[in-house]
Amino acid sequence: MTSQSTSTRPADRTRALRLTGALIGLSVALGACKHSTDVVTTASVPDDYRQRHPIAVQEADRSIVVFVGRGRGGLSASQRADVMGLAQAWLREGTGAISIDVPVNTPNARAAEDSLREIQATFSAAGVPPRAVNVRQYRPEDPRHMAAIRLNYPKISAVAGPCGLWPEDVGPSINNKGYFDNKPYHNFGCSYQRNMAAMVDNPSDFEQPRPETPAYMPRRSIAFEKYRKGTSTATTYPEADKAKLSDTGK
Numbered sequence: 001m002t003s004q005s006t007s008t009r010p011a012d013r014t015r016a017l018r019l020t021g022a023l024i025g026l027s028v029a030l031g032a033c034k035h036s037t038d039v040v041t042t043a044s045v046p047d048d049y050r051q052r053h054p055i056a057v058q059e060a061d062r063s064i065v066v067f068v069g070r071g072r073g074g075l076s077a078s079q080r081a082d083v084m085g086l087a088q089a090w091l092r093e094g095t096g097a098i099s100i101d102v103p104v105n106t107p108n109a110r111a112a113e114d115s116l117r118e119i120q121a122t123f124s125a126a127g128v129p130p131r132a133v134n135v136r137q138y139r140p141e142d143p144r145h146m147a148a149i150r151l152n153y154p155k156i157s158a159v160a161g162p163c164g165l166w167p168e169d170v171g172p173s174i175n176n177k178g179y180f181d182n183k184p185y186h187n188f189g190c191s192y193q194r195n196m197a198a199m200v201d202n203p204s205d206f207e208q209p210r211p212e213t214p215a216y217m218p219r220r221s222i223a224f225e226k227y228r229k230g231t232s233t234a235t236t237y238p239e240a241d242k243a244k245l246s247d248t249g250k
Contacts, residue, residue: 049189055160055196057203059095062086063152066115070107073114075122083119086151087126096154097134098123103147104137112149119149158197158206163190 064082066075075083090098100119102112116135123133140147167186172179200206226233 047183049184049193052186053160053163053190053193055158055193055206057156057158057206059154060157060159061152062089062093062155062157063150066119066149066151067146068108068112068115068149070111073111073118075115075118080118080122083122083151084126086153087123087128090132090153091127093155094132094153095156097132098128098151098153100133100135101138101150102135103140103149105139106147108147112147115149119151156203158200158203160193160197161190163187163194165190 064086066079066083086098100116102116103109106112120130120133124130165187169179170185197203202210223233
């Protein structure tokens with residue numbers, strides 16, 4: 001009886017050790033899987049420059065300044081072109097009235113009134129209705145600066161930034177813990193987002209695609225006629241081979 005119990009103890013101990021080792025290995029494997037999932041989920045989102053420097057669509061002002069001397073009223077040729085360009089842009093993108101700020105009690109106040117009348121005439125020639133123009137008077141705060149006529153109107157604009165923020169050191173230091181994690185610095189991608197917002201023609205393109213424009217029917221009719229006859233519909237340019245340097249690749 002004693003010998004039998006003694007022989008079974010090593011076997012039980014071996015099975016217990018094997019079971020414990022299996023449980024430890026399983027827990028380590030599960031812990032490693034959970035750790036890798038957390039890294040992918042939490043480390044990829046805040047490092048994306050598009051989320052750190054998002055492009056926002058909001059209302060902003062577009063403005064120009066018309067400098068007026070004290071001895072001459074009216075607009076110069078370049079100023080007239082600027083005013084006409086602003087009027088045409090307002091017809092396309094304006095979301096509010098055009099405000100004209102005219103200086104008063106200044107040496108050039110009388111000349112500014114003459115320039116204002118020409119600005120209003122230019123707006124009328126461009127198709128801007130009189131009710132869409134608000135004229136306001138102002139007194140310059142600093143008499144050392146030349147008082148000018150300011151024109152502005154609100155429009156939908158895309159903005160991003162501000163850029164140039166450096167909350168942490170770029171190089172390795174105690175304050176920059178992300179350097180050793182190979183993460184991008186805070187200002188990374190800000191200039192790209194800001195330039196993209198400034199270059200876009202229609203800010204609504206960031207939110208939704210534009211509708212399709214009507215097809216060019218003369219060109220489509222020519223392509224359909226070639227297809228009906230069984231000929232190639234590709235566009236050929238007879239003078240395209242004049243600028244080639246060699247026949248390599250044929």
